[in-house]
Amino acid sequence: MSEVKKIATRDSYGNTLVELGKEHENLVVLDADLAGATKTAIFKKAFPERHIDCGIAEGNMAGIAAGLATCGKVPFMSSFAMFAAGRAFEQVRNSIGYPHLNVKIGATHAGISVGEDGATHQCNEDIALMRMIPGMVVINPCDDVEAKAAVRAAYEYEGPVYLRFGRLAVPVINDEATYKFELGKGVVLKEGKDVTIIATGLCVNEAVEAAKLLAADGIDAEVINIHTIKPLDEDLVIASAQKTGKVVTVEEHSVIGGLGSAVCDALSEKAPTKVMKIGVYDRFGESGPGADLIKKYELDAESIYKKVKGFLS
The missing domain is CATH 3.40.50.920 (Rossmann fold)
Known part of the structure; x- marks a missing residue:
């Protein structure tokens, strides 16, 4: 019996951004000095002119993403869940949620499976925080196939979306040939x-x-x-x-x-x-x-x- 393939959903995120980048010139990616870990470095290599490293300033990144959205761009702002949902909460709420801007938040390294980085980086509160923001869509995919489909669905949706990804490689349980992702459908x-x-x-x-x-x-x-x-x-x-x-x-x-x-x-x-x-x-x-x-x-x-x-x- 063949071994089940395992892929971290943060990898799915990075790879799908590249695919979408080829299809949509208005897609831009922002990161907060964690491109290697969030896997947006894959996008940066393919489209360096559309990748913005905002440094360790997540609140500022949210503001930049909001500004880009008002100019017709579709920004994916990326960081660890602890920083994207936690540190930047006020800016996400007031600059993205309140005006209901078309910003996508790619939050990687969510939950305790972050592992050795410990309690300060293991965000077990992000879904609760993002659920509370009026109009915010919250997605937490289970595997590589679903994560890739979720990123595409987030791009197509008009409005703010919080995407939750993990660091740990997890089994791929969906069949890419038959899987269909529907926003809001279990x-x-x-x-x-x-x-x-x-x-x-x-x-x-x-x-x-x-x-x-x-x-x-x-x-x-x-x-x-x-x-x-x-x-x-x-x-x-x-x-x-x-x-x-x-x-x-x-x-x-x-x-x-x-x-x-x-x-x-x-x-x-x-x-x-x-x-x-x-x-x-x-x-x-x-x-x-x-x-x-x-x-x-x-x-x-x-x-x-x-x-x-x-x-x-």
């Missing part, structure tokens, strides 16, 4: 009747593997990939919850304000359902290998399997 990866597992980003593959472990115990789990957290596919979430009666959300993000909160917001209003949120529980990360941290913070398939079993019992 994807049912496996139908089931006993419990709904709703996952996003890196945790989607882990949820799929957890469902296999549950199946071996006679538990039929429905698995849904929510790549677009805002706007949320409420119809799909509600329909699945009504079918199974119990919902588990899984995310490499704080359980406060992220996917789990978005799902609970929808269900509490329209289809009250018992929900268990799996994610980072009101704590900071720590330094260590990304894959090891995923296990320690119980976001791996085995941990998800055990938590779901406990929830159902």
